[in-house]
Amino acid sequence: MDALESLDDRDLLVAAATDAEPFGVFYRRHVNAVLRFFHRALGRTDLAFDLTAETFASVLTELPRFEPTGAPATAWLYTIARNRLVDSVRRNEVAVRARQRLAMQALELTDDGQAVIERIVQETGDAPALALVDALPVEQREAITARVIDGREYAEIADELRCSEQVVRKRVSRGLATLRRELGGKR
Amino acid sequence: MSDNPILDLERELLAAHNRLIPPAPGVVPLSEHASTVVRRRGRADRRRPTRLAVVALIATLTAAGIATAATIALTGQRSRPQSGPLPPAFATGPVPSNRYRIEVAPDLMAGEAASWCTTFEFLTDTRATSFGSSGCFGRDGPLAAPGGASGLGPGDHWVLYAVLTPEVAAVRISDTRRLLIPVTGHGLPYGFKVAVAIAIARSTRSVASPAPNGVRARLFVPPTLTFLNARLQPIAIASHPSVTRLPVRSVDPYRPPRGRCAIQSRLLRGLRAVRETILRTLPPRALNTGEPGYLSCASVELRYHGLPVIAAILLDAQHPDRRPPPLPGTQPLRDDPNTFVGPGAEEVGFMQFGFDETAALIAQRIGNAWLVIQGPHSLGERQAILRSLQPTP
Numbered sequence: 001m002d003a004l005e006s007l008d009d010r011d012l013l014v015a016a017a018t019d020a021e022p023f024g025v026f027y028r029r030h031v032n033a034v035l036r037f038f039h040r041a042l043g044r045t046d047l048a049f050d051l052t053a054e055t056f057a058s059v060l061t062e063l064p065r066f067e068p069t070g071a072p073a074t075a076w077l078y079t080i081a082r083n084r085l086v087d088s089v090r091r092n093e094v095a096v097r098a099r100q101r102l103a104m105q106a107l108e109l110t111d112d113g114q115a116v117i118e119r120i121v122q123e124t125g126d127a128p129a130l131a132l133v134d135a136l137p138v139e140q141r142e143a144i145t146a147r148v149i150d151g152r153e154y155a156e157i158a159d160e161l162r163c164s165e166q167v168v169r170k171r172v173s174r175g176l177a178t179l180r181r182e183l184g185g186k187r
Numbered sequence: 188m189s190d191n192p193i194l195d196l197e198r199e200l201l202a203a204h205n206r207l208i209p210p211a212p213g214v215v216p217l218s219e220h221a222s223t224v225v226r227r228r229g230r231a232d233r234r235r236p237t238r239l240a241v242v243a244l245i246a247t248l249t250a251a252g253i254a255t256a257a258t259i260a261l262t263g264q265r266s267r268p269q270s271g272p273l274p275p276a277f278a279t280g281p282v283p284s285n286r287y288r289i290e291v292a293p294d295l296m297a298g299e300a301a302s303w304c305t306t307f308e309f310l311t312d313t314r315a316t317s318f319g320s321s322g323c324f325g326r327d328g329p330l331a332a333p334g335g336a337s338g339l340g341p342g343d344h345w346v347l348y349a350v351l352t353p354e355v356a357a358v359r360i361s362d363t364r365r366l367l368i369p370v371t372g373h374g375l376p377y378g379f380k381v382a383v384a385i386a387i388a389r390s391t392r393s394v395a396s397p398a399p400n401g402v403r404a405r406l407f408v409p410p411t412l413t414f415l416n417a418r419l420q421p422i423a424i425a426s427h428p429s430v431t432r433l434p435v436r437s438v439d440p441y442r443p444p445r446g447r448c449a450i451q452s453r454l455l456r457g458l459r460a461v462r463e464t465i466l467r468t469l470p471p472r473a474l475n476t477g478e479p480g481y482l483s484c485a486s487v488e489l490r491y492h493g494l495p496v497i498a499a500i501l502l503d504a505q506h507p508d509r510r511p512p513p514l515p516g517t518q519p520l521r522d523d524p525n526t527f528v529g530p531g532a533e534e535v536g537f538m539q540f541g542f543d544e545t546a547a548l549i550a551q552r553i554g555n556a557w558l559v560i561q562g563p564h565s566l567g568e569r570q571a572i573l574r575s576l577q578p579t580p
Contacts, residue, residue: 020201020204024201056200057203086493112190117193174432
């Protein structure tokens with residue numbers, strides 16, 4: 001595996017502050033899921049692509065301010081994506097501010113290009129739900145993954161995470177509540 | 188342009204990256220086989236064991252017959268304060284700053300009892316840049332609220348910090364033999380203290396370069412903190428039960444149920460209520476939270492001109508039927524002594540990504556409760572939002 005590919009998202013974004021290639025890896029890792037996120041919300045491939053471009057341009061402009069916290073880097077990415085989505089719905093147009101700031105060339109979708117996007121957004125699976133799990137604060141993500149996805153016992157998880165069972169239960173509960181809200185809000 | 192817009196977009200973004208962020212002088216990018224900086228913070232990193240070093244230190248002290256309490260007094264170095272100046276090195280980072288500030292505020296999310304949120308901010312004379320919430324937590328062992336490490340200076344400079352319960356007598360910083368003595372601060376409730384230190388990362392970890400020749404890069408990692416009691420013994424994190432969380436339910440923020448702890452949103456230009464949650468049942472007369480603090484019995488998530496705002500009704504967590512204590516760090520307004528303002532701290536999963544926005548509080552006593560709004564820095568805007576929200580009778 002490529003060494004950069006083996007870095008987690010947080011390290012990629014930190015490294016991207018001085019180097020383009022880690023940013024490229026981050027982009028390739030998440031672009032399809034972000035496209036599906038927008039397509040799921042708006043149902044249009046052209047708008048989904050446009051918002052995806054603006055989102056990653058915003059990620060680029062915000063890079064100097066990225067600080068790896070306890071929350072996963074994908075939470076940062078999807079917060080930016082959600083903000084772009086909300087802005088666009090409110091203004092009834094897709095913002096181009098970040099792309100203009102970066103002096104990026106406007107990308108027009110050809111028919112073939114549209115077909116590529118459609119293939120990507122039609123890929124189904126658990127990606128959106130997993131992306132939401134990824135976007136949870138790290139403590140909740142660890143607890144949800146261990147309990148809900150891996151089906152492990154609370155006591156075992158608590159031992160591994162060096163906290164009480166009560167804390168694990170709380171994290172699972174909070175994480176599930178967040179997921180319910182997120183999934184409910186996007187329907 | 189190719190027929191693959193995903194590849195075209197990647198090319199455009201990478202070209203933009205090169206225009207926007209040329210490699211810093213003297214820094215060779217990771218992809219060209221040299222060092223880069225990894226700034227990490229978070230519980231997982233903080234928990235990396237440094238216990239062997241601590242045990243060795245304790246063993247040395249014991250063998251020398253030195254009283255541990257006296258040792259702390261003799262060898263410990265007082266922590267930097269809750270807010271203060273930064274060394275000149277931080278003036279040249281990606282976000283130039285000359286000061287820092289740690290904010291601690293009650294958790295406003297409905298159902299949370301005795302839970303606290305913290306935020307770390309880098310400041311200049313004209314700007315505050317929030318570097319995100321460290322989370323909202325109850326007492327997890329020695330941590331009143333989790334902190335971590337924030338790196339902003341050139342290369343390997345770090346600010347290490349934690350908000351601590353009174354049982355922590357000293358903090359050991361890995362990579363050094365320094366012991367840090369926590370200090371109290373403005374707006375820190377219930378004997379909580381902070382430990383803040385500027386450190387230079389000496390540890391690195393090796394990562395293979397993506398280049399074909401396989402040269403490995405060195406990534407800096409920040410020092411970690413170990414929390415010690417008065418006997419200089421490490422205190423386990425999360426050794427105590429965490430906060431109490433009471434069950435909540437969602438209600439219509441514009442038509443909340445009457446006769447319950449709830450907040451009614453009313454029309455205000457630019458303000459939109461997103462959701463409201465309230466306690467399923469009224470809190471019992473006495474709540475055993477283990478620690479004093481507040482209980483949020485209702486919270487509303489709002490957007491004010493697109494910016495996140497949260498409003499909540501806070502009760503005394505241990506005695507919900509009594510008048511709750513003053514909110515930490517808040518001061519009454521000169522022309523309205525019933526209204527208090529102060530710093531906020533970002534809420535996990537909701538307000539933690541306001542990069543240029545640091546939240547501020549406004550609060551009013553409503554009977555045996557606080558109506559609290561955390562939102563824009565503009566006092567006038569916060570007052571307008573406060574006036575537009577009405578606790579239900």
